[in-house]
Amino acid sequence: MKLIIDESRCKGCNLCTLVCPYKIFREGSRLNEKGIVVPEFNGPERCTNCRLQKLYGRRLCGMCQLTCPDQAIKWVEEERFEDMKVVIEY
Numbered sequence: 001m002k003l004i005i006d007e008s009r010c011k012g013c014n015l016c017t018l019v020c021p022y023k024i025f026r027e028g029s030r031l032n033e034k035g036i037v038v039p040e041f042n043g044p045e046r047c048t049n050c051r052l053q054k055l056y057g058r059r060l061c062g063m064c065q066l067t068c069p070d071q072a073i074k075w076v077e078e079e080r081f082e083d084m085k086v087v088i089e090y
């Protein structure tokens with residue numbers, strides 16, 4: 001699972017940066033095209049939901065998602081790697 005912020009919904013309130021126990025969100029540094037500074041990730045692979053949600057079959061923290069007033073935080077399936085095809089030419 002992969003943590004994402006939906007930039008079309010985020011209003012840059014930074015509540016997520018306050019509630020995450022692992023400080024996985026931090027204040028952003030650039031304006032997007034809507035003039036909003038969306039938070040950035042700081043080591044999102046440390047998120048218990050990203051790492052362990054599938055293994056345990058349930059949500060393990062989710063404080064950021066519960067707190068976000070705009071439903072901008074979600075987890076998506078990561079794309080599987082395509083099998084590598086190697087062509088050897090003689």
Ligand code: SF4
Binds near residue numbers: 009012015
């Ligand atoms: S809590 Fe939601 S709306 Fe606020 S900055 Fe975080 S993602 Fe954006």
Ligand code: SF4
Binds near residue numbers: 025050065
């Ligand atoms: S689910 Fe919990 S640990 Fe993961 S980013 Fe959200 S608040 Fe942080």
